[in-house]
Amino acid sequence: MRTTVVTDTLTQLTRLRFVNAYLVREDDGFTLIDTGISGGTDDYIRAAEAAGGVITRIALTHGHGDHVGSLDALKAKLGDSVQVLMPELDARIHAGEQIVEGKLPGSWPKLTTTPDVRLKPGDRVGSLEVVAAPGHTPGHSAFLDTRDRSLIAGDTFTTIGSPQVTNHYYWRFPFATMATWDRDKDLESARALRALDPTLLVVGHGGAVRQPGTAMDRAIVSAGG
Numbered sequence: 066m067r068t069t070v071v072t073d074t075l076t077q078l079t080r081l082r083f084v085n086a087y088l089v090r091e092d093d094g095f096t097l098i099d100t101g102i103s104g105g106t107d108d109y110i111r112a113a114e115a116a117g118g119v120i121t122r123i124a125l126t127h128g129h130g131d132h133v134g135s136l137d138a139l140k141a142k143l144g145d146s147v148q149v150l151m152p153e154l155d156a157r158i159h160a161g162e163q164i165v166e167g168k169l170p171g172s173w174p175k176l177t178t179t180p181d182v183r184l185k186p187g188d189r190v191g192s193l194e195v196v197a198a199p200g201h202t203p204g205h206s207a208f209l210d211t212r213d214r215s216l217i218a219g220d221t222f223t224t225i226g227s228p229q230v231t232n233h234y235y236w237r238f239p240f241a242t243m244a245t246w247d248r249d250k251d252l253e254s255a256r257a258l259r260a261l262d263p264t265l266l267v268v269g270h271g272g273a274v275r276q277p278g279t280a281m282d283r284a285i286v287s288a289g290g
């Protein structure tokens with residue numbers, strides 16, 4: 066696993082070169098954003114220890130397998146000391162509810178962990194504000210750090226090669242697009258995230274982008290406006 070300190074409060078944890086999770090520093094420990102594919106448990110716990118704390122919360126951007134993959138194993142290891150938070154609609158999908166027509170794209174592995182909290186837009190997770198960003202999945206959510214306006218944007222954007230919206234194929238990283246549920250909503254969410262005027266953009270797949278406004282504008286234009 067590669068550990069990249071992005072800011073004082075944000076550390077990027079990258080497995081298999083392309084799959085990111087994040088540690089967000091809070092006064093009471095770390096919030097782990099996403100859990101990658103399976104097999105990351107010890108790496109994530111060690112990364113938090115190395116950064117001087119423990120994981121007190123696990124918040125998911127969405128329910129896809131490359132974001133919830135290590136959730137059950139982390140929960141088994143951390144037990145009641147960790148709170149699990151998942152966007153409402155994706156939590157309902159994982160609970161077996163049919164909330165959209167037809168088959169959802171992307172991988173939805175069976176989870177034994179039931180989230181403690183179903184997140185809604187405007188909810189707070191420590192210093193993070195939950196921002197609705199549906200499209201990649203029905204409940205897909207981003208997290209805005211209100212301390213410095215860093216934006217953890219999940220899979221609405223990727224930043225492998227250049228920043229791109231996941232509503233259309235991009236040869237450098239087509240996988241997130243293949244898993245995207247509603248391309249129009251995804252683009253709408255990209256615009257909404259841009260309008261937050263973040264100082265930093267981090268995503269599920271790809272590196273951090275500082276002062277990302279222009280790059281997000283460009284990505285939205287090449288995504289069809």
Ligand SMILES: [Zn+2]
Pocket residue numbers: 127129132171201220241244
């Ligand atoms: Zn995804």
